[in-house]
Amino acid sequence: MIEAKNVSMKYSKKGQFALNQLSFYIDRGEFVFFVGSSGAGKSTLLKLLIRELIPSGGTLKVFNRDLGRLPKRRLPYLRRNIGMVFQDFRLIEDRTAYDNVAFAMMVIGARQREIRKRVPYALGLVGLEEKARARVCDLSGGEQQRVGLARAIANRPALIVADEPTGNLDPGTTLDIMNLLRSINLRGTTVVVATHNRDIVDRFNKRVIHLDGGTLVGDEQKGFYTHVH
Amino acid sequence: MFISGFGYIIGETFKGLYRNRWMCLTSTGVVAVSLLMLGLFMLVNMNVAHITDLVKEQVEIVIYIDDQASRDTVDALKQKLQDNPGVLEARYISSEEHMNRLRQQLGRALEGYDTELDNPLLASYEVKVVVPESVAELAAEFQTYPGVDEVFYGQGYVEKLFSVTRVLQLIGLALMAGLSVTAVFLVAHTIRLTVMMRKKEIAIMKYVGATNWFIRWPFLLEGFLMGLLGSIMPLVALYYLYCYSIDWVSANNLVFLACCR
Numbered sequence: 001m002i003e004a005k006n007v008s009m010k011y012s013k014k015g016q017f018a019l020n021q022l023s024f025y026i027d028r029g030e031f032v033f034f035v036g037s038s039g040a041g042k043s044t045l046l047k048l049l050i051r052e053l054i055p056s057g058g059t060l061k062v063f064n065r066d067l068g069r070l071p072k073r074r075l076p077y078l079r080r081n082i083g084m085v086f087q088d089f090r091l092i093e094d095r096t097a098y099d100n101v102a103f104a105m106m107v108i109g110a111r112q113r114e115i116r117k118r119v120p121y122a123l124g125l126v127g128l129e130e131k132a133r134a135r136v137c138d139l140s141g142g143e144q145q146r147v148g149l150a151r152a153i154a155n156r157p158a159l160i161v162a163d164e165p166t167g168n169l170d171p172g173t174t175l176d177i178m179n180l181l182r183s184i185n186l187r188g189t190t191v192v193v194a195t196h197n198r199d200i201v202d203r204f205n206k207r208v209i210h211l212d213g214g215t216l217v218g219d220e221q222k223g224f225y226t227h228v229h
Numbered sequence: 230m231f232i233s234g235f236g237y238i239i240g241e242t243f244k245g246l247y248r249n250r251w252m253c254l255t256s257t258g259v260v261a262v263s264l265l266m267l268g269l270f271m272l273v274n275m276n277v278a279h280i281t282d283l284v285k286e287q288v289e290i291v292i293y294i295d296d297q298a299s300r301d302t303v304d305a306l307k308q309k310l311q312d313n314p315g316v317l318e319a320r321y322i323s324s325e326e327h328m329n330r331l332r333q334q335l336g337r338a339l340e341g342y343d344t345e346l347d348n349p350l351l352a353s354y355e356v357k358v359v360v361p362e363s364v365a366e367l368a369a370e371f372q373t374y375p376g377v378d379e380v381f382y383g384q385g386y387v388e389k390l391f392s393v394t395r396v397l398q399l400i401g402l403a404l405m406a407g408l409s410v411t412a413v414f415l416v417a418h419t420i421r422l423t424v425m426m427r428k429k430e431i432a433i434m435k436y437v438g439a440t441n442w443f444i445r446w447p448f449l450l451e452g453f454l455m456g457l458l459g460s461i462m463p464l465v466a467l468y469y470l471y472c473y474s475i476d477w478v479s480a481n482n483l484v485f486l487a488c489c490r
Binding site: 050075076077078079080081082084091094103107108109112151 | 237429435439444
């Protein structure tokens with residue numbers, strides 16, 4: 001699913017390495033935490049995965065495609081297979097929860113019939129069917145992130161990439177969202193989560209890839225955030 | 230997928246227009262006002278050019294024929310004038326015709342010059358030229374033709390007329406260029422603003438994998454519709470304004486505006 005070989009990233013030619021020679025392999029159906037303090041390179045790594053950035057060294061393959069060589073016009077089709085979840089939700093606030101999820105399907109040209117079936121289903125999965133007609137700006141933070149999750153799964157992606165999905169949420173809501181991500185993972189979707197929330201990482205007992213200063217300092221199955229420190 | 234994509238684009242265009250109706254109204258207004266200004270100025274400029282052309286057309290060269298010249302010389306002179314490529318038309322005015330014109334202007338003051346022998350006036354050719362600005366050159370050339378006594382073209386004030394019209398033309402061109410640049414700049418800036426207002430939406434579209442054309446089309450169509458509306462309005466306004474001003478001008482016996490109908 002994801003194959004990184006000596007992946008390096010520099011934002012400028014003479015600058016420091018944001019990522020230095022990372023190598024790892026993530027299989028289909030895995031649930032992986034990327035952990036590390038701010039500036040460790042988690043966000044950079046996620047941006048590489050969705051090809052917002054191109055690695056300055058090494059090869060990074062997602063869905064067996066070398067992202068460094070993916071032509072720009074193929075990029076939208078890569079993104080359709082990746083669902084993204086953001087710390088700041090990135091929803092269209094003056095539209096309803098339903099519209100936000102439907103929007104993601106519309107802009108890739110999904111049929112109306114498909115949209116009418118799939119959007120309520122996705123909202124149901126995240127437990128928001130009752131608030132489908134509420135505008136996003138009237139929803140709580142946790143509910144907004146649920147909409148974000150529903151949008152991420154709307155197009156049935158094989159991979160979910162979440163960048164600090166609970167960074168703006170209180171502990172209770174955080175747990176809800178993480179549980180939703182886990183249940184999405186149990187349906188077969190690969191899930192990659194960048195976080196620095198120790199509690200969650202330790203509680204979930206999943207694979208943990210630990211970054212520090214741009215280098216990979218730990219990669220363990222059923223890992224803990226605290227182990228490496 | 231294509232059909233539903235097409236429906237999406239059309240639907241999204243009108244939804245986008247409605248959602249951002251104030252922005253769209255502003256943009257359309259800016260386009261309309263810029264074009265109205267430009268159009269108004271172009272009309273003014275066109276009419277200034279029209280008037281200067283009318284004035285320039287009045288410029289002509291008068292060649293007085295030497296009264297000692299033989300008939301053959303006078304005919305040869307006429308031929309030479311008509312063969313000159315700079316000459317539009319050359320009209321022969323006999324000394325009698327000159328006398329008649331004078332008589333019409335002066336009336337009784339010319340009593341005593343009644344017979345042909347008393348006529349002191351010279352016959353002449355009145356020459357209209359193709360390019361009004363070339364009168365000085367042509368006049369100098371005509372001076373060398375055989376049978377020519379003297380050549381007049383309004384020396385002195387014709388040059389002033391031409392320099393005034395040239396300055397007017399230059400000012401008009403400069404202002405029009407300035408206005409065009411301003412209009413283009415204003416329109417481009419407004420479009421940039423509408424795109425920036427929806428930066429977030431565009432970013433989301435890119436994240437979920439919308440192709441670039443899928444993102445662009447609604448914007449292009451919106452822009453097209455706003456541009457269309459913003460140009461039709463000043464066009465209609467200018468048409469009626471111009472027709473109205475022509476009616477007003479001709480009602481007041483000022484006949485120098487170019488007609489629009």
